[in-house]
Amino acid sequence: MPQALLCMSHSPLLEHTNPPAEVKAAVEEAFEKARAFVKDFDPDLIINFGPDHYNGFFYDLMPPFCIGYEALGTGDYDSWEGPINVPTSISQDLAEYIISQDIDTAISRKMEVDHGAVQPMEIMYGNLSDKPMIPIFVNSVARPFVKVSRVRKFGQAVGEFFKNSDKKVLFIGSGGLSHDPPVPQIATATEEQRAFLTNGRKPTPEARAARQQRTIDTAIAFAKGEADIMDLNPEWDQAFLEICKSGDVTGFDALNADEMDAAAGHSSHEVRTWVAAYSALKACGDYEVTYEFYKPIKEYIAGFGVTTAVIK
Numbered sequence: 001m002p003q004a005l006l007c008m009s010h011s012p013l014l015e016h017t018n019p020p021a022e023v024k025a026a027v028e029e030a031f032e033k034a035r036a037f038v039k040d041f042d043p044d045l046i047i048n049f050g051p052d053h054y055n056g057f058f059y060d061l062m063p064p065f066c067i068g069y070e071a072l073g074t075g076d077y078d079s080w081e082g083p084i085n086v087p088t089s090i091s092q093d094l095a096e097y098i099i100s101q102d103i104d105t106a107i108s109r110k111m112e113v114d115h116g117a118v119q120p121m122e123i124m125y126g127n128l129s130d131k132p133m134i135p136i137f138v139n140s141v142a143r144p145f146v147k148v149s150r151v152r153k154f155g156q157a158v159g160e161f162f163k164n165s166d167k168k169v170l171f172i173g174s175g176g177l178s179h180d181p182p183v184p185q186i187a188t189a190t191e192e193q194r195a196f197l198t199n200g201r202k203p204t205p206e207a208r209a210a211r212q213q214r215t216i217d218t219a220i221a222f223a224k225g226e227a228d229i230m231d232l233n234p235e236w237d238q239a240f241l242e243i244c245k246s247g248d249v250t251g252f253d254a255l256n257a258d259e260m261d262a263a264a265g266h267s268s269h270e271v272r273t274w275v276a277a278y279s280a281l282k283a284c285g286d287y288e289v290t291y292e293f294y295k296p297i298k299e300y301i302a303g304f305g306v307t308t309a310v311i312k
C-alpha cells in the first residue's frame, strides 16, 4: 500500500496571538490544503515524528528517539489531553524491526506527548482518539543531540518497516523551521530552571499558566521587535525546504547542531522530525513534494512551513 507525508511547523501560539488577518488567512488556507491532501490519501495509520518541550521528556532520562507503545497527551497550551489511539502491537513490531537494523531506540508504554507532537493531528482530524497513530519522539530541544545523519538513518529504518505494509501510511513530521522560543536550555539554565528541566513533570496549574504566559508575552513583544530572542531566518528555512524538495535526504547530513543554534535558533532542531519523516518516505521510494507553504510569522515565533509529499 502507498505512503505519503505531511510535515508542518507547529506553534502553541496559534490560538493565543494575533498575526495580521492576511497572515492568519494564509495559514488557514495552508491547513485546508493539508487537510484536503490527508483526506484524499485517507491513511489507515499515522506515523507521527514529534518533539517535546519538557512536558513529557526531561533530563532525568532523555533518549534521542522513543517509540510509544501507549501514549497520552499532556494538555499543555490546551492541546490534546488524555489517551491516544496507538496500535500497540504495530509499535512493538516497529521497535523490534528498528533494533534489528542496528539502530537503537527507547520505547515507552506510557509516553506523554505535548503540543509539538499532537498539533498536526488536531489540525487534520480534530482529535487523537480516532485515527490510529504511532507517536515517535525525536529529541529536538535537549542537548546532547545525535548527528542529523543518525536521525536520517532512524527515519529510513522506520520507512523500510512500512514499505511493504498492507496499510496506507502517512508519515508526519511536526516542528521547525527557524525559531527560538523562550524554552530554557540546560547550558544557561538557572538552578530553578535546571530543576524544572530535570524533573518538571506534572507542573502545578499556576506554574503551567506562568510558563505559557511567558511564551505569549514573548511572541507579542517579538512581533513588535522588542523581544530578546533570535530572529527567524527565512534564508535558512528556504535552504532547508530545498533539501526536502531535492529528494536526496543525505543532503540533511550537512546540518550541524552548533551552526543551527547560531543561524536558526535553539528550537530549529525540531526540523529533525522532518528529517525523520522525509527519510522514512524516501525509504519507501522516490518522492515528490506536492505542496509547500512558507511564511516567517513572528506572532507564532516560527518560520512556518507546511509541505506534503507522495511517492512518484
Ligand SMILES: O=C(O)/C=C/c1cccc(O)c1O
Binding pocket: 010, 011, 012, 013, 053, 116, 175, 176, 179, 181, 182, 183, 211, 212, 215, 267, 300, 301, 302
Ligand atoms: O514550550 C513552549 O513553552 C513553547 C513552545 C513553542 C513556541 C513557539 C514555536 C514552537 O514550535 C514551540 O514549540
Ligand SMILES: [Fe+2]
Binding pocket: 010, 051, 053, 116, 175, 176, 267, 270
Ligand atoms: Fe515546538
